[in-house]
Amino acid sequence: MKATAKAHTNIALIKYWGKRDEALILPTNNSLSVTLDGFYTTTTVSYKPELTKDTFTLNDEVVVGEQYNRVTNFLNKVRDIAGKQLYAEVKSINAVPTAAGFASSASGFAALAAAATKAIGLSLTESELSRLTRQGSGSACRSIFGGFAEWQKGEMEDGSDSFAVPVAPKDHWDIRVAAVVLNAKMKKLSSRSGMKRTVETSPFFKGWVESIPSDLEAIKQGILERDFHKVGEVAEANCLKMHATTLGANPPFTYWLDTTMSVMQTVQELRSTGVPAYFTIDAGPNVKVLYLPQDEEKVLETLRNISGVTDVRLSRVGQGIKYLED
Numbered sequence: 001m002k003a004t005a006k007a008h009t010n011i012a013l014i015k016y017w018g019k020r021d022e023a024l025i026l027p028t029n030n031s032l033s034v035t036l037d038g039f040y041t042t043t044t045v046s047y048k049p050e051l052t053k054d055t056f057t058l059n060d061e062v063v064v065g066e067q068y069n070r071v072t073n074f075l076n077k078v079r080d081i082a083g084k085q086l087y088a089e090v091k092s093i094n095a096v097p098t099a100a101g102f103a104s105s106a107s108g109f110a111a112l113a114a115a116a117t118k119a120i121g122l123s124l125t126e127s128e129l130s131r132l133t134r135q136g137s138g139s140a141c142r143s144i145f146g147g148f149a150e151w152q153k154g155e156m157e158d159g160s161d162s163f164a165v166p167v168a169p170k171d172h173w174d175i176r177v178a179a180v181v182l183n184a185k186m187k188k189l190s191s192r193s194g195m196k197r198t199v200e201t202s203p204f205f206k207g208w209v210e211s212i213p214s215d216l217e218a219i220k221q222g223i224l225e226r227d228f229h230k231v232g233e234v235a236e237a238n239c240l241k242m243h244a245t246t247l248g249a250n251p252p253f254t255y256w257l258d259t260t261m262s263v264m265q266t267v268q269e270l271r272s273t274g275v276p277a278y279f280t281i282d283a284g285p286n287v288k289v290l291y292l293p294q295d296e297e298k299v300l301e302t303l304r305n306i307s308g309v310t311d312v313r314l315s316r317v318g319q320g321i322k323y324l325e326d
């Protein structure tokens, strides 16, 4: 009763930002992401009859509190589906430089869902696995797939039709993502809390949701046609609209720091010199920059020279869930 799975993190090009149902983690809008090869989580789940509760270690450190509760609550869902009252030892290793500000919960919950279901004897389809993973962390449901994936919000109240579907495979298009790590340490609002406050209080939220369908259509067309300018422009504008909603929340907030804006402005200046590069930002100050392979050297050198940047981590398009031999 043991299994190991590896899942990669993903970066949203059309953001998930707002829930219509907190308990079931159902979104107000569809979102679309690219899975990255540079950042991943490997998780081993072993169900042991002698255990009287779940145990969880992350990078060999025992995890307790809120993070532990989210894992054991998730395992309760797996136990319900399997109809087995078994507790598990969960060991996760994150090859996601936490400082890079990546939501390692995306690769973390995808790897957990895959290993936990396989170890207990379930063999879910990718859609079933994505739908289950969504209940751990919304954005994680997109990491089941490699390449480009769209999380369809679904219409059903029970979330039975809310899961990700592949848009294009890993080898469809070799675009690159640079994760720009800033030296800032800020107590930030988690994405879960940030989107909750936004949904409940921001007058800009309605406009945000209304603008998604046309963004999605445009970016999917761009991906299929490998039109980098189109994909980049839509992704950058979508990110800016998402962050604009936070400024209208009550109380207002932003994830951006001065260094965040320096990177944003540098990327736009780079573009004006003819190098196609676009940024996107999630629930934190760090910036992810989209670029093409032929511009890697120029982009890397430019980003590294921005004051306040401590590291730039490069990624290619990554693959979906993989089960590893124990």
Ligand SMILES: O=C(O)C[C@@](O)(CF)CCOP(=O)(O)OP(=O)(O)O
Pocket: 011, 012, 014, 015, 016, 017, 025, 031, 103, 105, 136, 137, 138, 139, 140, 191, 192, 281, 282, 283
């Ligand atoms: O990834 C995106 O689409 C955009 C964000 O990263 C933020 F910019 C949201 C991630 O939210 P998540 O951590 O999945 O929330 P949960 O469902 O409350 O666990």
